[in-house]
Amino acid sequence: MSKIPLTLTGAEKLRAELHRLKTVDRPNVVAAIAEARSHGDLSENAEYDAAKERQGFIEGRIQEVEGKLSNAQIIDPKALDADGRVVFGATVDLEDQESGDAVTYQIVGEDEADIKAGKLSFASPMARALIGKFAGDIAQVQAPGGLREFEILDVRYE
Known part of the structure; x- marks a missing residue:
């Protein structure tokens, strides 16, 4: 399995x-399963079935998170020296060339992405259009509504 990039915050x-x-x-x-077992017949015990299903979900998620952490390449944005x-991991201030709206995004791993919190997955079309550019550059992003252009106002490593 290849390395999964994560910011320090995402890994924490x-x-x-x-x-x-x-x-x-x-x-x-485990306590819920024991409680449901004490109610008797397991063949028609909805509480037992629900608890076993929840246990399967929890164990699966534990394995998934352990796998991601073991394959993580943790990147501290503060330690980056990318010359702008x-x-x-970079935080980017952008201006939509059409509307003039200013937005700020941090480019993060897929598990950390949350557009409402300003965290953009590095695999998203927007992030792919931004990576490698400098402040003052124009990034063209193919959006569902057509091609959009964003000017990069500032690049920070925080």
């Missing part, structure tokens, strides 16, 4: 999720 969030899954969610589902170029 995955570690916190893994800790919660192992120390809170897993014991809770847009790279993974």
Whole structure:
């Protein structure tokens, strides 16, 4: 499996999720299974079936998060020296050339992406159009509504 890029913050969030899954969610589902078992006949026990399904989900998610962390290439944006170029982890201030709207995005890993929080997956069309460019450059992005142009106002590594 290839390396999965993650920012320092994204890796910390995955570690916190893994800790919660192992120390809170897993014991809770084990207790729920024991409780449901005590009710008798398991063949018609909806609580037992639901608890077993939840246990399967939790165990699957633990394996998924452990896999991502073991294959993670953790990048600290503060330690980057990209000479003002847009790279993974960079925070980019943009201006939409058509509307004049200003937006700010940080380019992050796929698991960290949250457009409402200004976190853009490095695999998205917008991020791919930005990577490698400098402040003052125009990035052309193929959007569902057609080609859009954004001017890169500033590139920061924070």
